[in-house]
Amino acid sequence: MAKDLPVSPLSVPLPEMPPIAGVRLGVAAAGIRYQGRNDLTLMEFAPGTTVAGVFTRNLCPGAPVDWCRAALKSGKARALVVNAGNANVFTGKPGRDAVQASADAAAALVGCKPREVFLASTGVIGETLPHAKLTAALPGLHGQLSEGAWAEAARGIMTTDTFPKGSVRKATIGDTEVTIGGIAKGSGMVAPDMATMLCFIATDAKIPAGALQAILSKGVDASFNRTTVDSDTSTSDTVLVFATGQADHPRVPEEGGKILKDFARALNEVLLDLALQVVRDGEGAQKFIRIDVTGAKTNGSAKRIAMAIANSPLVKTAIAGEDANWGRIVMAVGKAGEPADRDLLSVGVGGVWMAKEGGVVPDYDEAPVVAHMKGREIAIAVDIGLGSGKATAWTCDLTHGYIDINGSYRS
Amino acid sequence: MAKDLPVSPLSVPLPEMPPIAGVRLGVAAAGIRYQGRNDLTLMEFAPGTTVAGVFTRNLCPGAPVDWCRAALKSGKARALVVNAGNANVFTGKPGRDAVQASADAAAALVGCKPREVFLASTGVIGETLPHAKLTAALPGLHGQLSEGAWAEAARGIMTTDTFPKGSVRKATIGDTEVTIGGIAKGSGMVAPDMATMLCFIATDAKIPAGALQAILSKGVDASFNRTTVDSDTSTSDTVLVFATGQADHPRVPEEGGKILKDFARALNEVLLDLALQVVRDGEGAQKFIRIDVTGAKTNGSAKRIAMAIANSPLVKTAIAGEDANWGRIVMAVGKAGEPADRDLLSVGVGGVWMAKEGGVVPDYDEAPVVAHMKGREIAIAVDIGLGSGKATAWTCDLTHGYIDINGSYRS
Known part of the structure; x- marks a missing residue:
């Protein structure tokens, strides 16, 4: 806790803060x-x-x-x-x-x-x-x-x-x-x-x-x-x-x-x-992740799926490793417990659909996906294919920095 | 995945496996x-x-x-x-x-x-x-x-x-x-x-x-x-x-x-x-953690509390850092959403009650707790103080090894 941590690479400048009357x-x-x-x-x-x-x-x-x-x-x-x-x-x-x-x-x-x-x-x-x-x-x-x-x-x-x-x-x-x-x-x-x-x-x-x-x-x-x-x-x-x-x-x-x-x-x-x-400023964060879920049964269902993806350690470590591991995203959708049909699911990264309706897109262009994963801002899209419910969630990756900070907080 | 990982320090030998007729x-x-x-x-x-x-x-x-x-x-x-x-x-x-x-x-x-x-x-x-x-x-x-x-x-x-x-x-x-x-x-x-x-x-x-x-x-x-x-x-x-x-x-x-x-x-x-x-054999595990919850309203409630503690990244990283951070255990009890009263909670580590009925035990003996946290087998006890529900859960700590393994699984 006394350690000076390096400033997050995802930081944004503090805006000019004007007075608020009163x-x-x-x-x-x-x-x-x-x-x-x-x-x-x-x-x-x-x-x-x-x-x-x-x-x-x-x-x-x-x-x-x-x-x-x-x-x-x-x-x-x-x-x-x-x-x-x-x-x-x-x-x-x-x-x-x-x-x-x-x-x-x-x-x-x-x-x-x-x-x-x-x-x-x-x-x-x-x-x-x-x-x-x-x-x-x-x-x-x-x-x-x-x-x-x-x-x-x-x-x-x-x-x-x-x-x-x-x-x-x-x-x-x-x-x-x-x-x-x-x-x-x-x-x-x-x-x-x-x-x-x-x-x-x-x-x-x-x-x-x-x-x-x-x-x-x-x-x-x-x-x-x-x-x-x-x-x-x-x-x-x-x-x-x-x-x-x-x-x-x-x-x-x-x-x-x-x-x-x-x-x-x-x-x-x-x-x-x-x-x-x-x-x-997530502890140890190196990448900022936005998760857009569409096509869920309801907006509430979409939110729960988006948060299940956002909370998955396996998704977050894959992104830390710059691996567009959509299999782990599918896993996280399944663990959310919300209505979902494996064979209707689509998963995209950085604007490229890697999987559609339950299977890999055979000839998707991998180059922009690889380039996207090397960046600081990661966009994940999941379409459930069942309805019109949608939601967005945000998280960061899970890195060695998180372990460093939380494994020695009081020492 | 192709990497040879070091054998978990928590491993146990494979027993003699006799034939099973049929x-x-x-x-x-x-x-x-x-x-x-x-x-x-x-x-x-x-x-x-x-x-x-x-x-x-x-x-x-x-x-x-x-x-x-x-x-x-x-x-x-x-x-x-x-x-x-x-x-x-x-x-x-x-x-x-x-x-x-x-x-x-x-x-x-x-x-x-x-x-x-x-x-x-x-x-x-x-x-x-x-x-x-x-x-x-x-x-x-x-x-x-x-x-x-x-x-x-x-x-x-x-x-x-x-x-x-x-x-x-x-x-x-x-x-x-x-x-x-x-x-x-x-x-x-x-x-x-x-x-x-x-x-x-x-x-x-x-x-x-x-x-x-x-x-x-x-x-x-x-x-x-x-x-x-x-x-x-x-x-x-x-x-x-x-x-x-x-x-x-x-x-x-x-x-x-x-x-x-x-x-x-x-x-x-x-x-x-x-x-x-x-x-x-948890990925990256260095410590084996047993969590005993007693005094919950029901056995089911005790199980959910025990699993909330077992799943908390902050508890698991604290244990990786050999820090008996009972504050994080209290946090995990609270996030379980089960009946609990902060002022009745007790938390112990390695057989020593560090907190009882909502406050630090003023003169608890820290030496055996510190020694226990340095070991491979960690025992956490939580008494909710409300009923007779009990449950046990098991997990491992969250370490750099987990990030290493899961941040490069496919590469």
């Missing part, structure tokens, strides 16, 4: 686990900020996830505290005490209720969070908050990430332009259903919490829930969206509706952009 | 894919032999699996033909033709119906089986069959296996001793629910096919279905048991019953022994 943020080095780097991030939101969230489905979540689920009920947020280096998971009562102390300390600085403070922690599991270090660093950090520290925050929340992840989109509500900006961290243990460890998005739009939650839940299903690195499910996965209400647009009704159509489009783009950046 | 067998080099080694195995069974089988749940199975499922309906067997190097999977009509031609050729030699010939193929997927090579080698092979070639057969069915796998037990039916002997191959892609690629067992007992099937199905659920290497599911997994009826014991009723109690015990031992040998 958000002030900053980072500090609290010495929670790492030395000599920022590990504590604080955001303060304007009064009236609403919040929506989606969390891990892991049934043994960390204490911060429990806290956020409870805090989410009011739909109101004034602060976010994120630490890296310790996940505060499986820490019993000391873990709950750490969460309460952190929320109390931030609430006192911001001048809000503790339940309006949201918390997230990632890092080692099972060690008590040294929250005294965290609360000791908060006052100084609070004194330095600014609107411009998004890039620093994107770096401050990293653990085994090799590059910071951010995304920005503009949208219109009525005729008013609003901004959506977000950061994420995560590089492994990001599946099956919540594919980033942490993702925080803010917008200056004014959106009732219920409407925001509906859009977020749908957007996560189409982004983070379609990506996987290693099939493991973090105990800390958290996506939070904060709407500060500073933009001067027509009033959005409680139930949302069509006035939010463009906002939803833009939020979905931010979510997918960040989810794919997490895959690009 | 079985004659042999091996030959048919040149199907490998050069200079035996890749074709033939067994001939005495008239009256009954058969039971369990096959992969993969929905895109190989042509030989389809053939065996159909052949099994009569409950009668006279021959078994096994080739290594080509799985005859996703090969369309040429694959079905290859199966028919192989069965016809063996049936002509043995003097039986083609439907009394059982077939199994493993190796590369998606390439047409060159069955002319197979049928050309069969007559010479048939002329050399003997009762004593079990060890050669155990080697002849290997693909990426690094050691041959066999198991023998004695049982009594009435007062008569019978013998059960079996061989298996498989070293990866052995989960979730049929954990060997191929397993062939023979006995001189005389057991009606229905009774044999009932015992086998139950035995597979307690052995091969409790083991995993990489969570992938082969398209060729096959377990077949042949009962030649040569032993002179009291008649077994159609429905089996208590007269088969000791036989079932011995068959279960053979199945578990072979299943664990397959795990010991």
Whole structure:
């Protein structure tokens, strides 16, 4: 964990992160686990900020996830505290005490209720969070908050990430332009259903919490829930969206509706952009893999087949070896347990169909397939031949780097 | 695939394999894919032999699996033909033709119906089986069959296996001793629910096919279905048991019953022994891992939790790194989706409880845990604290060797 990992060859640059009206943020080095780097991030939101969230489905979540689920009920947020280096998971009562102390300390600085403070922690599991270090660093950090520290925050929340992840989109509500900006961290243990460890998005739009939650839940299903690195499910996965209400647009009704159509489009783009950046930073990843499944019985069936392919160690190691091994793709389709008929299946790689309707395409052109497999971006297409259900999933290859990182995480 | 892999450090010696009355067998080099080694195995069974089988749940199975499922309906067997190097999977009509031609050729030699010939193929997927090579080698092979070639057969069915796998037990039916002997191959892609690629067992007992099937199905659920290497599911997994009826014991009723109690015990031992040998030859395996889950709501729930731990890449890489990372075990319990309460969970390694009822045991003795993690045989215990359901699963660690083998299988 202390090792400096080389930056993923699939990395993308952090975009210019503009201020979001109503958000002030900053980072500090609290010495929670790492030395000599920022590990504590604080955001303060304007009064009236609403919040929506989606969390891990892991049934043994960390204490911060429990806290956020409870805090989410009011739909109101004034602060976010994120630490890296310790996940505060499986820490019993000391873990709950750490969460309460952190929320109390931030609430006192911001001048809000503790339940309006949201918390997230990632890092080692099972060690008590040294929250005294965290609360000791908060006052100084609070004194330095600014609107411009998004890039620093994107770096401050990293653990085994090799590059910071951010995304920005503009949208219109009525005729008013609003901004959506977000950061994420995560590089492994990001599946099956919540594919980033942490993702925080803010917008200056004014959106009732219920409407925001509906859009977020749908957007996560189409982004983070379609990506996987290693099939493991973090105990800390958290996506939070904060709407500060500073933009001067027509009033959005409680139930949302069509006035939010463009906002939803833009939020979905931010979510997918960040989810794919997490895959690009998959532990040890050398290749970015997109899997398009068509012709399934239903869209849900297509999704499950796409994720079965994306999660198959044999498919992922074959791609690491630059081998267009469509036999392993067939195996993964079969193991998904979804309606499929071997004799109707087609499999393509890099835009070339290698197998059609249950058999090898006798004279397919191998040269472009070989060239495609040597590249960084791999496209797999599977047609089930049964219906019109379709879905896309994204993953990365499985390499020696994954073993290196995860076989020595704590040492 | 052509590479000589080092023998697994977890290997066990092939036991002395005695003849089974009513079985004659042999091996030959048919040149199907490998050069200079035996890749074709033939067994001939005495008239009256009954058969039971369990096959992969993969929905895109190989042509030989389809053939065996159909052949099994009569409950009668006279021959078994096994080739290594080509799985005859996703090969369309040429694959079905290859199966028919192989069965016809063996049936002509043995003097039986083609439907009394059982077939199994493993190796590369998606390439047409060159069955002319197979049928050309069969007559010479048939002329050399003997009762004593079990060890050669155990080697002849290997693909990426690094050691041959066999198991023998004695049982009594009435007062008569019978013998059960079996061989298996498989070293990866052995989960979730049929954990060997191929397993062939023979006995001189005389057991009606229905009774044999009932015992086998139950035995597979307690052995091969409790083991995993990489969570992938082969398209060729096959377990077949042949009962030649040569032993002179009291008649077994159609429905089996208590007269088969000791036989079932011995068959279960053979199945578990072979299943664990397959795990010991897991691709790249350096450590053999046993996971005991207790205190779950039901036995089924315990099994799903145990398999979630066994299939977690993060648990398996931690063990490869000799790190008793119980936090990752907690994560895997949570991702199983089974009833569990974080604050009641206990986790132990090597007989030492590291965490109890939701928190670290403050003064647990770390020295024996560290020593245990350096060994070859790792024992993980998880108590859910909710009920009396229990289950055991077995797996191996995830190492660089797995990537080496699977990232270059076809090259």
